[in-house]
Structures are given as structure tokens and as C-alpha cells.
Amino acid sequence: MNELNTRRLVGAPAVPGDFADIRRLHCDPRVMATLSADGNTFSEVQTRAFLKNAAEHWKLHGFGLWLFREQVGGEFVFVGYGGIKHAVVEGRDEIELGYAIRSDYWGIGIATEISIAALKLGFNVMRLDRIVAFTLPHNRASRGVMENCGFTYQRDIVHAGLPHVLYILEARDFIARS
Structure with missing residues (x-):
């Protein structure tokens, strides 16, 4: 799938x-406080590794993270990324919903919009049984996105050496909400 579009x-x-574009996100301390293991911004090397891993995921699996842009005037402006990808959670291979939005786009529903598009692809097209999502316990905004999409809190976990909260969304629950 070469394109994943939403309303905006x-x-x-x-x-x-x-x-x-990704470097812009990785240099924003507000964004990285929610994404990086140590809360610090990424180096150029880390950003290049992130993009290399994202491209390799696409090659291996045919899905992954999309970069999203909004048309403003005659130009497309980068707002963030999101999608579904493989992740190891508590030693188990899962399909994870992930997203990161420029901080100047926070609070207007962009993360939820991207997430719903990715979930529709995962459940309606790929026929996945479930998708997980996780975040740091204090990341109330991300937890709100997960809950708005229908995810339910399962338990506290440790991921990347840090406490996280794990949410799960089953296909039957997502389809029933749609």
C-alpha cells in the first residue's frame, strides 16, 4: 500500500x-519526552537509524509507518507519522500502533485521525486479530488517543527498560465500533 489518506x-x-521531516520531530524536546527511552532528543545518527528501520520494515512486511502531510495552500506540510508495525512486547511479537505528531499540531485530533486510518487498514484490510499500543504512564494525551480509538488498558509493563502502560484493541471490538 503506497498511500494512506485521512480526511485531512x-x-x-x-x-x-x-x-x-523526521529530524524536525526528533529535535523537538516536547515530542521526544514521549518517544525516547531517556526523554532526550535524538542525534542525527539515531534519526537515520529510525528511518532505515522503518524502510526495512516496509520491505519485509509490506506495511509500516507512514509520514503524513496536510495540504496548506499549494504545499504539503509534514505533521507527523503513524501506522502499525511489528514490535516485541514482553517477549512476544505484536503488531503495534505507533504515532508521533509535531507539537504545534497537538490537540486537534491529528493522532486520532492517523490512528483510525491505520487501524482500519490493520483490521479491515489485513484482517489482524488484535493491535497493541503502549506509552509511558504519564503520557495522558497518548492514552487519550488510544482510548478514543477503542483500546482498553490491560496492565503496566516494562518496555525499553521503562515503565509503560499496555493497551489492546481486538478486531471484533474495533469493527463493532465502526
């Missing part, structure tokens, strides 16, 4: 050529 956004698979 156009999404394309993340590729190494998206470095400048």
Missing part, C-alpha cells in the same frame, strides 16, 4: 529521504 492528511511510507 495524505500519508506515504516512511523512507530515508524523509530525513529532514
